[in-house]
Amino acid sequence: MTRYTGITALVTGASKGLGTAYARELARRGARLVLVARSGDALRRVADSVREEYGAEVTTEVADLAASDGVSRLVAALDRRNIAVDLLVNNAGAGAVGPFLGSPQDRHIDSVELNIVALTRLSHALGGKMVARGSGGIINVASTAAFQAMPYQATYAATKAYVLSFTEALAEEFRGSGVRVMAAHPGATATSFFEGTTAALKPAFTDRPETVAARTLDAFARGAVNAYPGRTGLRAITWATRILPRTTTTRVSGRLNRALGLDQAHDISTPAPEPS
Numbered sequence: 001m002t003r004y005t006g007i008t009a010l011v012t013g014a015s016k017g018l019g020t021a022y023a024r025e026l027a028r029r030g031a032r033l034v035l036v037a038r039s040g041d042a043l044r045r046v047a048d049s050v051r052e053e054y055g056a057e058v059t060t061e062v063a064d065l066a067a068s069d070g071v072s073r074l075v076a077a078l079d080r081r082n083i084a085v086d087l088l089v090n091n092a093g094a095g096a097v098g099p100f101l102g103s104p105q106d107r108h109i110d111s112v113e114l115n116i117v118a119l120t121r122l123s124h125a126l127g128g129k130m131v132a133r134g135s136g137g138i139i140n141v142a143s144t145a146a147f148q149a150m151p152y153q154a155t156y157a158a159t160k161a162y163v164l165s166f167t168e169a170l171a172e173e174f175r176g177s178g179v180r181v182m183a184a185h186p187g188a189t190a191t192s193f194f195e196g197t198t199a200a201l202k203p204a205f206t207d208r209p210e211t212v213a214a215r216t217l218d219a220f221a222r223g224a225v226n227a228y229p230g231r232t233g234l235r236a237i238t239w240a241t242r243i244l245p246r247t248t249t250t251r252v253s254g255r256l257n258r259a260l261g262l263d264q265a266h267d268i269s270t271p272a273p274e275p276s
Ligand SMILES: NC(=O)C1=CN([C@@H]2O[C@H](COP(=O)(O)OP(=O)(O)OC[C@H]3O[C@@H](n4cnc5c(N)ncnc54)[C@H](OP(=O)(O)O)[C@@H]3O)[C@@H](O)[C@H]2O)C=CC1
Pocket: 012, 013, 014, 015, 016, 017, 018, 019, 036, 037, 038, 039, 040, 042, 063, 064, 065, 066, 067, 091, 092, 093, 094, 114, 141, 142, 143, 144, 185, 186, 187, 188, 189, 190, 191, 192, 193, 194
């Protein structure tokens, strides 16, 4: 898949943030869309604007992908509508921020269910159909967080390390099948990722979701297995973490997250952690 014209692309987490940017960029490049998220109204607003702006054919599917039957219900809905997905963009993702023990257990587990379990289920269900047809593609949205452990975003970074490893393995397994698999590793991007928490993205260090989406799709069209769609320096950080001892990179990433105040971050609905 080197062009997007006429394909059917399913984007998870399309109601806002990077998912909306992927949807808009795919529509601009001529794709039909299936947009998935929990918030039906927001999804429909994205669908309406994409139809109006690009004349794209857009279907919406409301689904809680972190629920145990979320993916199976979504796949059944696609089958009922006879929708064959050519490109799966596993974008929906979330993560707790702050000390590990400062967030309720479920906050961590929900991110594992969404970032790992749902992504794996969708890759299996829709990837299987693609391999049977002999064509298709999967883009898994990981993060630069995939390349090192991250104190104060411990589960989040660990889920993204899974996405990186899983994607590289599938890309090799599927080689020659007509189905390509790629992981995208954005750095901090201006979305509502930290909404509902006391943490905030620093505008000077964030990329625009539109730029990240366009670079991701360009990299997939070029045949990349890993894409680094953020600003240039971010890729160099992922090299450094492959060369330095893991204890060093973990210490440095902990220090950086403390400098960003993430050691004090918490959900607005839960109390602040005790200062250490
Ligand atoms: N922003 C950043 O700095 C970076 C983000 N990323 C990754 O990019 C991806 C998109 O994140 P971003 O746009 O920033 O985050 P946002 O919080 O802005 O958007 C997350 C999207 O995921 C959807 N979503 C959340 N939970 C579920 C669920 N249980 N079922 C279905 N959909 C769900 C949300 O929709 P709804 O609430 O309607 O369900 C929303 O559309 C994630 O995988 C994230 O890890 C990677 C690197 C950097």
